[in-house]
Amino acid sequence: MSNTDETPPGQRGRTREGQSGVQSVDRAISVLEILAREGQAGVTEVAAEIGVHKSTAFRLLAALEERDLVEQNSERGSYRLAFGILRLASAIPTRIDLTRQAQPVVDELAAKLDETVNLAVVQEHYAVNVQQARGSAAVSSHNWVGQLTPLHATSSGKVLLAHMPAERRLEILRTAGQPRLTEHTVTDRARLLAELDAVCGGALGTAYEEMEIGLNAAAVPVRDHTGTVVGALSVSGPAFRFGRAEIEAAEADLRDAGDAIGHRMGWMG
Template identity: 25%
Template structure:
């Protein structure tokens, strides 16, 4: 059931909430949208869209571009979103490490966490090279074919992992994508055994990623950090060197989140 049909069966105040969040979601999916576009996408009258947008502008959550008469979200929405993080300090703790990793490798570094049955990028430091990537802060990506998704699932509890994967769509993005849950769970065992996750051109052509988890005080994986390489700059012989850099960064971030026994160290000594 879509928001519009749901709104039609609700009291007016509830319908207004549904319309408000529908507009926020639509603006988040496609920045700088016009009233006609929003009206068509949300099946709402233009006058209603206009009225709601004006209220959201007054509250500071939406801005209007003077030159194009299009609407977009403001940083106030981002500020609100950061407060929803389980660990609001996570990005601040990670960003200097991520910059260092980007400087040392010359490649793109991502920080991501779980949202529903996907990951969401919390922070990104771009490569010093010209490399267009799908990602941006706030964008979602799949669990089954990203290094961050794999490490979040590999170190998760079996119960929570089962719950999350029930909602995951094992879409075959590329020929190399693991598109079967049973095969994916075998991959997670390998990820945990080796101490890092890999994306072997499973999500984007010609891009490989290596990632590790970040842990909280209860040794739960609360985020993942990865480095992405275009295939022509990826050297398998340097993989362990890259993993060591990621592990060192994760160890410090995890410690600052209260983790006292870093799981990746324990697993490294057991192999």
């Protein structure tokens, strides 16, 4: 009879031990993710979610507590993340490059929507596009990478403005103004501020032929590990095929992509 286990007899114990160790690591990471998502949780809740006995969940939490990664809330008997997490995380942000983290997400979204996707950040009083990907339908589209675009007349710019402190937003608008670029550009300050308030409240940033006749766009925020908006992800296309209905249809994918970049940057939201 052949033995289906080709592992040498002397190594089988070590293999099982290794598998057990990997499983423990996986469970410990799951515990951290649960606490990051829920804020706090008790032993019973953790055990139920990862599918283990309460004694196993308690041992996992105790091991994490010993390393200062979780701490117990004495008032409620539940656990939450501890400052040891910050010690580990502090080494990461300085090495994270937004464009590098965003690249696969930007490429995937452009292929899915078959339109042009850009990632923009603030530079002085402008939005500058730092990354772009184009769908097959946008082969002849303009290359926006490295170009400065007005904050008040672009979807990305509106997202970036909306999530700034109010004082900085007003300073930029006073300095840069709201020049009319097309007949659709919003030049009224009160109207723009109302639109920015809506974007800050969760609405899409949109620009319908406001910077260039025939070009529509929509954008969502991109957050870093602290939850701060550090960029804006936009999708744009010619008005004849990327109108309000198409933007509405693309919204869920655009938001998912913006969140995906944020998660790659360490955002837990």
